[in-house]
Amino acid sequence: MKTRILLILILAVVMTTSCASGKDIVYFQDEPLEDGLLMSEPKQLLYKPDDILTIHVSALDPDTVKPFNLPLISNNTSNITSAQSSSQVQTYLIDYNGNIEFPVLGKIKVAGLTRTELTSLLVDRIGSMAKDPIVNIRLANFTITIIGEVSNPGTFTIQDERITILEALGLANDLTIFGKRKNVLIIREVDGKKKFAKIDLTSINTVNSPVYYLQQNDVIYVEPNNAKIRSSTYNQNNGVLISAIGTLTTIIAVFLVK
Template sequence: MKLPQVLRSLLIVICILLFSSCVSRKEIVYFQGLERAGEIIDQNRNNGLEIKPNDLLTISVSAPEIEAAIPFNLPVTAGGNSFGGDEMRVAGTPALQSYLVDSDGEIEFPVLGTINVQGLSRQQLAAKLKNEIAEYVQEPIVNVRIINFQVSVLGEVNRPGTFDIRDENLSLPKALGLAGDLSIYGKRNNVLVMREDGDKKVYEYLDLTDPQSISSPFYYLQQNDVVYVEPNGAQRQSASYNRNAGVYISIASVLISLVVLITK
């Protein structure tokens, strides 16, 4: 018995939807062709973060003679919370006060006065302070941290949001991991990274399916970077449709089967 025209049309539509939903490996898998790419030189990992205006720094100074180092430390606060997720302190627990880098890239440091810190890594700033403090204190030890290192991950990821970071070498894949990785609808070959560079906004699109993306200066993120994952073509086309379409197709298939049985 021939199927009614309506049923044949429905079957054709279902087949088209099923075949169009197939996604190739090339569109999904990260860092394809690593075995053919050979050794990839990572020139950006050890550059470190550069201190920028509006950064918050904690700087601690110690020395074998503890009393001699005290004037070079800000007073320790006894209450409240410090900045950042992992930097949170329970109320009443001592915490170092922070230095806010002003618009000129400077901080006011005890005893030494105005210090220009813009463009320095935390290691470079620690070495600079150590040299100057050594004129007053024997064998000083200086520790510098950037405590407002945040990145935002938006778009087609499973948990978009803004994240507080402690790791100085935060790679793009690690940031995406914090956001629960790309959803199946995310476009992996066109991930946007936006960055503040002084008064300018700079950006780059990275192809995560290409292992050469590791050599990009945007592969390691900096404070206040924004990562945006664009929806793929299928997701854009289906923006006006319900993602439960697969369930509806299954129900339609069952109904068609029932109709076929009844009309026999």
């Protein structure tokens, strides 16, 4: 009988200090992985609606290609004019239908094209009106979002238009000690639908994953491990409560033994 009472008291301590379950903490628990798995990746980045492009056309004779460049917009906010205090921005927003409005040439369908394909298209069309044009294209809003158990979560703008998941996690200063290395979730939009993939960072086969190279607007989620989940409901009053229950249990145990 004495043993039973003591066990009940110990159980009460355990229940009092119990923590939240994974269902209260983990994101994307019901993601339809079977229906939305990413199986392959394009070899090059494909432009899509809402992308913002910078396109600059140059040539040996700048006057011949001047009509093909948007007016330069200065971001200089001071009265001092210098090369370092001003910047020039020429941007084209790809609309919902995948088009941009380009000077002289008018509406051009660019969604679904790679940078190489769009460059060739513009060079061919501008080349019929100007000699030896040079077209430079860059995606201005290539961003990725990293959330969960990383040291520096957030949304990052990528300059090179090509980044691996390892490089991305490097931008977030790596996973915390509480992040699940074997269950990193990638969310990507493909043809207007959300697709999913999971990566095991503990395996060298990660470099062969179809999502090893990230795409525009990818989301990376690092799930917390059990240790993090268990500690999620801990607060400063728990220590006092545990101490009080422990003391009470000791006193009762002493009297029971007597």
